[in-house]
Amino acid sequence: MSLIVRITVRLAVVALIALAGTILWMLHATDARLQRGAEISVDRLERHWMYRPGLGSLGVTSSELLSGWTARASGSVVLPGVCIVVSTPTDPDSSLCNARDGLGGTVPAWFATLFERFAAPREAVVREVVFRGHRLGTIRASVDTQAATEQAWQQVSLVAGAAAGMAAGMCLLAWLAVAHALRPVGGIVRALRDLEDGADGPGATAARLPASGTAEFDDIARAFNDLAARLEHTTEERGRLTRRLFAVQEEERRMLARELHDEFG
Structure with missing residues (x-):
């Protein structure tokens, strides 16, 4: 696997982990907000x-209490996602729900399961209403599960879509940035290949790497240029020694030839 692909994959994994953490945080935050x-x-x-006017008449029923609040249940009294149950001594439980705002759309089954698993446990809020020492009744409020799931899905779907787009853009930009940063690698490899393929040829050690503007690759270029310079110097020294050896051998052959000629003479 190339370095560009490896870095891009790691960035994608980090982005997915961050997205998963954000989604889990949003699930808890949505549940806490509804609570x-x-x-x-x-x-x-x-x-x-x-x-309420006429509160002195303690015989008021729970249905009478809720009848005046139904029109305001969309936000002024009962918040979206909450169900209210009112009980009075003279009337059984009467309920009022502002449970669904209709904005979440159809919730996938897998998300509903995930939300129920990671959401915080919900407890009903129970309040005893007492006026001048008289117990008027009980108010019980609880979070509607379906409404909570829809609101969570609404927020998560928006955030997840935006985050996925940002992650894809980040990976693309990272790919381009890393590809641009690693562009000097091709020149380094070609210079090494040329040095290997033409080590014995004329001018084979004259190759030098230019500065790329990146500190790490400039260090590699300086090390390569120093190595090439030492190799060039070594090659020149070897050439001089070889020529000197040939000259000495030729001189010895001439001396030996003269001695043999004189002996036969």
Whole structure:
């Protein structure tokens, strides 16, 4: 595997790990936000109940209490994703849900399973409403599972899509940047091949690598140029010694020839 591919793959893996961590954090954050919304909804309902006209008549039913709040359940009283159950001593439980905002779309089954597995455990918020020492009733708020899953999917799908696009762009830019940074490698390899293929030829050690502007490759270029210079000097010395050896051998042959001629003479 080439260095460019290896670096790009590692960047992609890091981006996927970061994306997975972000998604898990968003799942917990969405669940915590909805849980907080349940607490806020209980506080609002309690205030509306306490300030309701005719509160002195303790025989009011839970359905009468909720009838005036239904129109405001879209946000002013009961927050999206929260279900309210009101109980009074004179009336059984009456419920009011603002459970779905319709913005999350169809949630895949795998995401619903993932959300249920990694979301924080939800607990219902229970509040006893007491006015002037009289117990008026109980408010119970809980997070709707389907609404929580839809809201989480809405946020995760948007963030995941944007993050995936950014990760793809980052990998592409990293590929181009690394390819540009490693461009001097081709010249280094060619110079080494030329030095290997033509080690005995004329001018074989005259190759030099230019500076590339990158500190690491400039160090390699200086080391290569020093090696080539020493090799060139060694080659020149070897050539001089070879020529000197040939001259000495020729001189010895001439001396031997003269001695043989004189002996035969």
